[in-house]
Amino acid sequence: MTGGGKSAEGEGEFDVTKHQLVPKHEVLSKEEAKEVLRRYQVKVHQLPRIKASDPVVKAIGAKVGDILKITRDSPTAGKTVAYRYVVRG
């Protein structure tokens, strides 16, 4: 982005995880991850993915190979839990 770095007042970084559109992301421990895969009888590559370059992944410090637990607000179920597998990218 141009602008010549002259925006001295725009230094304050914001917290992505606090934004309304961003649901709660948590990194699962090895045991929890195994349990999730067992419960749904899936392999990691069958899970939806999230890129390592995703701003939220960076913010919570998740690494490639982690499984994230995402607690979404749902208009139908109230709250739902989804999982994403962190991939390179």
Next chain:
Amino acid sequence: MDRISPETIESEIRKLRGELPKRIVDDLRSSLLKVAKNVTLTRDKLDKIIKMVKKAYVDALVEPGEPVGTVAAQSIGEPGTQMTLRTFHYAGVAELNVTLGLPRLIEILDARRAPAAALMEIHLKGELSKDREKAREFARKIEMVTLEDVVSQTETDLINMEFVVTLDRDRIKRKGLVPSEIASKLSENLKSEVITHGYKLRIKPGTPTLPDLRRLAMKAKEVQLSGVKGINRVVIKAEGGKYVVYTEGSNLAEILKMPEVDSTRTTTNDIREIEKVLGIEAARNAIIKEAVNTLEEQGLDVDVRHVMLVADIMTASGEVQQIGRHGISGGKASVLARASFEVTTKHLLEACIRGERDRLKGIIENVIAGQPIPLGTGSVELEMARGERVGRG
């Protein structure tokens, strides 16, 4: 039979959490507690109610083998035929340019790079949002001003080999700029000498040649003097005692960094930008929100579940993919399925060159081949072990 205490209800409800969706459990809890006040609720009845709720929930679940994607496609597609085909509308009092109806829906599902009418909704922090003057000041600060916006006259002086611009007094005053500031911005951006004579600025090209002068004249008009890049028009609206800033054009990354901005609620209608700045999950939410708003605005009632499914599949790979030949449909494993969608010959030709094989696992392939499709009752196969005898042998 004994009357049941609210504590027992609470403890029974707690057992259901994790088994049933939050919404259902919450509804059940509040209804039970309300009913228990007027009616004698026995253990027996409570167990029966919980059992019935569980059964109703299981009955409402989608059956394995149900073609949810096809149902979603038709459920969104049919109302889509009733939408306006006209592209632009000026919505609301503030006369902001927004895309509505079918063109907007297509834009969302195609996951276009930049929407035709990018729009931001900027919320200000606490006290700032209540002060009209502060909101105005902020609006002035972010609105992008280029040299072209503040000049009254430009001329290319071929004798002295200079590009001469005359600034409009009123306009630069309104934008809170002064000639010397503009001159320094220009010389910094164009890397050329700028001489100030009151409201006249004389810009010298790097070398005094005609092509350089021409190039300079083109570039000079577009030099950004103030504001945030991409924010073209700013409108302030009062909403429930608070001032909300709407902009034509969008730059989420820069705006969210500004200290005046409430970075938890400020959004844009550009889904790609949300993906980049806030991540894939935020993009999923944005797709749902934008698609539902577009449908609702047209008075169409589509179940959110269909829209949610679309958003799920569009974001499953970790990046926003369009529905269509460059995205979901184009990523199908089957050649026949891809070929039946769009640009048939290209897919068939490329498949031939690569020596692709179609395993006839999907729906479309099997329709083409005239076989039962692997869906619903077709998803079950019967296998028999030969040579085994049942019963008396």
